[in-house]
Amino acid sequence: MAYETIIVETHGKVGIITLNRPKALNALNSEVLKELLAASQAFDADPEIGAIVLTGSEKAFAAGADIKEMQSKTYVDMYLEDFFSGWEAFTRVRKPVIGAVAGYALGGGCELAMMCDFIIAADTAKFGQPEITLGVMPGMGGSQRLTRFVGKSKAMDMCLTGRMMDAAEAERSGLVSRVVPAGELLDEALKAAAKIASLSLPAVIMTKEAVNRSYETTLSEGLRFERRVFHSMFALEDQKEGMAAFSEKRAPNFKNR
Ligand code: CO8
Numbered sequence: 001m002a003y004e005t006i007i008v009e010t011h012g013k014v015g016i017i018t019l020n021r022p023k024a025l026n027a028l029n030s031e032v033l034k035e036l037l038a039a040s041q042a043f044d045a046d047p048e049i050g051a052i053v054l055t056g057s058e059k060a061f062a063a064g065a066d067i068k069e070m071q072s073k074t075y076v077d078m079y080l081e082d083f084f085s086g087w088e089a090f091t092r093v094r095k096p097v098i099g100a101v102a103g104y105a106l107g108g109g110c111e112l113a114m115m116c117d118f119i120i121a122a123d124t125a126k127f128g129q130p131e132i133t134l135g136v137m138p139g140m141g142g143s144q145r146l147t148r149f150v151g152k153s154k155a156m157d158m159c160l161t162g163r164m165m166d167a168a169e170a171e172r173s174g175l176v177s178r179v180v181p182a183g184e185l186l187d188e189a190l191k192a193a194a195k196i197a198s199l200s201l202p203a204v205i206m207t208k209e210a211v212n213r214s215y216e217t218t219l220s221e222g223l224r225f226e227r228r229v230f231h232s233m234f235a236l237e238d239q240k241e242g243m244a245a246f247s248e249k250r251a252p253n254f255k256n257r
Contacts, residue, residue: 001042005032008039011190013050013197015043018057025063026056028108033086040093047256050197050204052093053189054116055100058182061125062109067134084108084140091115094205096196100189101125102182106164111140114149117208119175120189121167122182127175128164148215149175200238201256 007018017039019026026032036054043049056062065084073083090097090112099116106128113119113127129142137143138159147155150173158165167179180188196204206229214222233239237257245252 001038003035003039005029006035006039010049012194013048014190014193015039015046015049015052016190017043017052017054019055019062020057022057022059024066024068025060025104026109027064027066027068028062028112029066029069030086037086037089040090040097044093044095049095050199050201051095051193052097053100053186053193054097054112055102055186055189056105056109057103058122058124059103060109061099061101061103061105062112063104064107064109064130065140087112087115087140094208095201096193096204096208098189098193100185101127101176102185104128107131107138107142108140111138111142111145114141114145114175117211118177119170120185120192121170121176121179122185123167123179124182125167125170125176125179126164127158127170128162129159130162130164132160133162146175149173198254200236200242200254202236203233203238203242206233 005019005021007020009016017036019032021027021032040052043052097116099113099119101113101119102122102124104126105113106126107130110127110129129138129146131137131139131142138146143155143159146158154173157163165173165175167176170176171179178188210226210229213225217225238254241254242252
């Protein structure tokens with residue numbers, strides 16, 4: 001498939017999706033959504049791919065939903081289209097997705113980064129939910145996911161004032177897993193993704209599912225879910241291989257079975 005708003009590449013077993021609307025600082029419009037879903041779902045279905053990296057440019061991961069696309073819509077347009085609901089499909093990708101963020105991740109851009117499984121940030125990254133300054137509020141998960149990442153006080157501060165958080169504050173607050181020099185961002189993200197892609201794919205997907213479960217359920221149900229999934233892993237050939245390799249002091253040869 002030929003893409004116009006994203007660049008799609010592979011690096012070994014890692015799929016790379018680069019948002020590519022430089023003139024609009026990668027603002028997210030319906031074309032980006034369509035292409036991002038097509039590319040990520042294709043990687044999800046590709047047995048040669050074990051993890052995905054989503055990134056943007058040096059200046060912007062994404063500066064938000066496309067304000068110009070939204071500007072003239074009415075309430076009825078928004079309601080009937082269920083505007084933004086389509087983005088949730090991105091969170092249903094089963095393979096791990098690492099967000100590699102440099103520059104602006106604002107509004108929908110911050111929300112898209114938070115839909116990734118974890119975020120590695122360049123030291124140039126700036127996160128924010130500035131929708132309030134446009135007379136609206138976050139509509140792609142910012143009021144919900146940001147609060148779960150950084151807690152109520154910081155989420156209120158960000159959503160109500162529209163101020164930006166730099167990379168150091170984002171790391172301190174738990175929004176990103178690590179901060180790296182801008183020049184090393186893609187390498188670091190690819191290294192992390194390649195490590196994940198070298199592991200047992202079913203174990204990786206089950207692990208992602210279990211961590212995500214913790215957001216949706218009580219602790220006791222989450223622990224029960226974790227234990228049951230853990231038990232089920234003993235049906236995997238990869239569990240036998242991983243533990244045998246440890247005992248035999250050699251590298252495992254996972255077959256994704
Ligand atoms: N949408 C459309 N175009 C954009 C966007 C955007 N979000 N952000 C930047 N652009 C465009 C600019 O219009 C400009 O285009 P042009 O050259 O044609 O004028 C080009 O990108 C470059 O931008 P700037 O000249 O502004 O670049 P600067 O370096 O001066 O500034 C900023 C960079 C600070 C990032 C600035 O562009 C900015 O503030 N952008 C908007 C950030 C923002 O408010 N994002 C939130 C958008 S709303 C959202 O994401 C969720 C909406 C939820 C609503 C819920 C509805 C249901």
